[in-house]
Amino acid sequence: MNIALGPLFFxxxxxxxxxxxxxxxxxxxxxxxxxxxxxxxxxxxxxxPAQYGPQFNPRYTYVYDCLGHxxxxxxxxxxQCVSCHKCEETCPYEVSPIHFIEAMKQLALEAGSTHExxxxxxxQVVSTGYAFPLTANAERxxxxxxxxxxKATEELRRIAEATGLLRLLGRLRK
Amino acid sequence: xxxxxxxxxxxxxxxxxxxxVAAMILPELGVELSPVEGFTCCPEPIGFTVxxxxxxxxxxARNIALAEExxxxxxxxxxxxxxxxxxxxxTLKADPELRGRVNEVLAGTxxxxxxxxxxxxxxxxxxxxxxLHKIEDKVERPLSGLRVASHTGxxxxxxxxxxxxxxxxxxxxxDAMMEALGVTPLDYxxxxxxxxxxxxxxxDRNGAxxxxxxxxxxxxxxxxxxxxxxxxxxxxxxxxxxxxxARALKLEFRLPTLFYLQYLALAxxxxxxxxxxxxxxxxxxxxxxxxxRILA
Numbered sequence: 001m002n003i004a005l006g007p008l009f010f011x012x013x014x015x016x017x018x019x020x021x022x023x024x025x026x027x028x029x030x031x032x033x034x035x036x037x038x039x040x041x042x043x044x045x046x047x048x049p050a051q052y053g054p055q056f057n058p059r060y061t062y063v064y065d066c067l068g069h070x071x072x073x074x075x076x077x078x079x080q081c082v083s084c085h086k087c088e089e090t091c092p093y094e095v096s097p098i099h100f101i102e103a104m105k106q107l108a109l110e111a112g113s114t115h116e117x118x119x120x121x122x123x124q125v126v127s128t129g130y131a132f133p134l135t136a137n138a139e140r141x142x143x144x145x146x147x148x149x150x151k152a153t154e155e156l157r158r159i160a161e162a163t164g165l166l167r168l169l170g171r172l173r174k
Numbered sequence: 175x176x177x178x179x180x181x182x183x184x185x186x187x188x189x190x191x192x193x194x195v196a197a198m199i200l201p202e203l204g205v206e207l208s209p210v211e212g213f214t215c216c217p218e219p220i221g222f223t224v225x226x227x228x229x230x231x232x233x234x235a236r237n238i239a240l241a242e243e244x245x246x247x248x249x250x251x252x253x254x255x256x257x258x259x260x261x262x263x264x265t266l267k268a269d270p271e272l273r274g275r276v277n278e279v280l281a282g283t284x285x286x287x288x289x290x291x292x293x294x295x296x297x298x299x300x301x302x303x304x305x306l307h308k309i310e311d312k313v314e315r316p317l318s319g320l321r322v323a324s325h326t327g328x329x330x331x332x333x334x335x336x337x338x339x340x341x342x343x344x345x346x347x348x349d350a351m352m353e354a355l356g357v358t359p360l361d362y363x364x365x366x367x368x369x370x371x372x373x374x375x376x377x378d379r380n381g382a383x384x385x386x387x388x389x390x391x392x393x394x395x396x397x398x399x400x401x402x403x404x405x406x407x408x409x410x411x412x413x414x415x416x417x418x419x420a421r422a423l424k425l426e427f428r429l430p431t432l433f434y435l436q437y438l439a440l441a442x443x444x445x446x447x448x449x450x451x452x453x454x455x456x457x458x459x460x461x462x463x464x465x466x467r468i469l470a
Contacts, residue, residue, distance in 0.1 A: 045363050046367055050377065050378070053377075054381070080373060080377035082373050083328075083372075084328035084329070084368045085328065085342070086332075088332070117375070118221055122226065131215045132183050133187075145191060147193060150186055155236075158282045162281075163226065165226050
C-alpha cells in the first residue's frame, strides 16, 4: 500500500471534508491518479462549470489544466473553480480535483500570490465581519423595509491574529 | 420549533427583502427565529475558507458556539452559509484534535465550540422537520397552473454525506416543495448545473454568462413561467445576472426568479409586492398576468 495515500483514504471513509481542513497531506498523490478520462468536464449539463472558459475543450479540459501545471498554485486557472463538487461526483477514480485546486489556493495565499478578490474578501471579513461592504444603499433599503441597521464587528481580527492570517494579509499589503 | 436565525451576509446587505419575507413567513409555519447579536459572515466558502481553512473553521466555530450558548439549532437562508457551517460543524464534531486547535484559537474571544447543535437550511427544516403536509395546510391560494423550473444550487447538495439534503445528480425535494403550493414543477436539461454566480464573481464573467444562457434556454424550452431558488447568490445570478446575460447573448425571453419563501408567501395570500417582487431586476408582464389570473 502506498503510505502517502493511507491517511487520505482513511479521511474520506470517515467524512468527505476538504483535505485542506486536515493539511495538504496526500493532495498531490491524489492528483497523480487522474487518468485524464475527461468525464468531469465532458457534459455541459452537469459537468465542471469552469469548462465554459474559452481556452478549454474536451481534449484539454479545465481539470487537466489545473492538475498538470508545473507550478499549480501559480496557475491563474485555479481561481475559476467554484467548489461545486461536480468533478468529485463524476470522477470514476475518486481523484476529487476540487480538493487539489482548493489546496493550491491555500498555497497561493501562503506564497503571496493569491487572487486580488480573495485578498480583498479576507480583509473585508476580518475587519467588518461581513463578506460584502455595508453600503449606504444597503442601509437605506433596510430602513425602508423596517429592518434594523447592520453593525460591523472587529471581533474576527483576534481570531485572524491567532491563526496567522493577519500576518499573511500584512505581507500581501506590502 | 425555535432556531438561532443565521441571516448571513449576502441577504442582509444585498437582498434584505428576502430577510423580511423569511421573518414574515417562517413563524406562521411554526418556525420561530431567535436573532443572535454577534453572528458574522459564515465565512464565505470560496473567497475565504478554502484559502485559509483554519481561520475559516474558527470563524464558523465561533458562529456555531453563539447558537450553542443560545441553546438552539441554526437555521440559514443560504446554500453557502449551510455548506460552510455544516462542514465546519461535522468536521469539528468528528475530529477532537482539530476541535482542540480551533478552541485554542477561539480562547481570546470568550467562546468555545462544543458540538451540541445542528445546522440546517430553511428548506431542510421545511421538508424534514415541518413537513410538506403542514405547508399544504397553509396554502390559501394554490398556484395551480404555474410552471416553475426549480434550481437547487450546488452547495446544498454536495458533498451529500455532509449536506444530507438531496441527491446531487437527481434532486427532487424542491419540486416536491413547489408541488405542495400547487405549482407544476418542471424537469429540464442543466437542472443540476451551477448558476454561475461564483464563476462570474471570482473567475470568468463571460463563461458564466454563457453557462447561465444555456441553463435559462433549457428552462424556457421546458415551458417555464418562472424560476425557483433557495440561495441568495443563485437568486442574484438568475435575476441581475440574467439581465446582463440576456443582453449579452440577445435572449428573447425573460424568466422572473423568486426565492421559495416568496412563492410560499404568494400561496399563503400575500401580494407580489408584499413578497418583494418589485425589488427584482427581471420582471415579466406575461408572468404577472398569469399569476394574477391564478390568484384571482
